[in-house]
Amino acid sequence: MTAADLGPIPWANRLNRLLDQYHGIHGGLRYPVDVEFLAQQIPQQFNTGEPILVRGEEISPDFEGCLLKLDDETGGPPSWALIYNKGLPSPGRIRFTLAHELGHYLCHRHLQEGFNCNEFDTLHWESPERQLEVQANKFAAYLLMPRPDFEAQIHSAPVDLEILGACAERYGVSLTATVLKWLEFTPLRALLVMSRDGRVQWARGSESGKWLAIAMNKRLPTGQRRSLPAQAATMLNTTSNVDRQGTEGSARIWFADEPEDMSLREMKIVSDQYRQTMTLLVLPPEVKPWERDKRDGDDDEELENTFDHFVRNGQPPVR
Numbered sequence: 001m002t003a004a005d006l007g008p009i010p011w012a013n014r015l016n017r018l019l020d021q022y023h024g025i026h027g028g029l030r031y032p033v034d035v036e037f038l039a040q041q042i043p044q045q046f047n048t049g050e051p052i053l054v055r056g057e058e059i060s061p062d063f064e065g066c067l068l069k070l071d072d073e074t075g076g077p078p079s080w081a082l083i084y085n086k087g088l089p090s091p092g093r094i095r096f097t098l099a100h101e102l103g104h105y106l107c108h109r110h111l112q113e114g115f116n117c118n119e120f121d122t123l124h125w126e127s128p129e130r131q132l133e134v135q136a137n138k139f140a141a142y143l144l145m146p147r148p149d150f151e152a153q154i155h156s157a158p159v160d161l162e163i164l165g166a167c168a169e170r171y172g173v174s175l176t177a178t179v180l181k182w183l184e185f186t187p188l189r190a191l192l193v194m195s196r197d198g199r200v201q202w203a204r205g206s207e208s209g210k211w212l213a214i215a216m217n218k219r220l221p222t223g224q225r226r227s228l229p230a231q232a233a234t235m236l237n238t239t240s241n242v243d244r245q246g247t248e249g250s251a252r253i254w255f256a257d258e259p260e261d262m263s264l265r266e267m268k269i270v271s272d273q274y275r276q277t278m279t280l281l282v283l284p285p286e287v288k289p290w291e292r293d294k295r296d297g298d299d300d301e302e303l304e305n306t307f308d309h310f311v312r313n314g315q316p317p318v319r
């Protein structure tokens, strides 16, 4: 396999091994990753023969960055211009943009001559027509927040927005990007809900929380986005913009199908800058409807066997 065939995740892992070695020998801060420095080293390190020129410019706020091929007029190998918007309001967004464009250079420069990357925000991560964008985002997330290091940061404490905020600082990226990365690997049933004026904009779940996210993203019959539940802590506690540790509340306030005695932890941060509210929900493991009777002390073996039989045959019992 040639380097050009590597996908975004193997590329990011490869660069992380290189950075581990480099900082192991020379010291210096391993995090956050200095993407601009890395971009300049890559053509030589990997013998691509196609240099990268990195330049920041003040451009309109919707523009994130781009990667453009600069043909050599003498017929030699091309070079590439990586241009980022230095007017973006947070250094975290700039770092993510640089890493995203570097992902295009490593994985996609054989496919296109230019990549114009506007608002490659989380809303579009999964739209099928934007596979190259999805891959560049994946590369950026894996490069900037390697999972082994991320796991080491969070392993000793219950995860909340305090500890995820500290990770965002360590990796020099936005809190949203950090939470999304955490959701990719956490075994917890968790869900991020972004809202504006009390209405869901989008939601993303962990593997075990993906059905909750699907429910939250589902539009109303009118086509409108769902409102946050009126009894949710995010809606009730309006005196404070921040609840990093979270408030316990009944899971049923958010999800009517959850057991009556289940509680969830609800954390939130209101961002005035983006007129957006971030709510992070963490729930206990799912209790299947056919397991609930057992919890209530109902040991009807025959019923249980029937359910097991259904499940073994791939037919989940109807709720």
Ligand SMILES: [Zn+2]
Pocket: 100, 104, 115, 116, 117, 120, 132, 133, 136
């Ligand atoms: Zn892009």
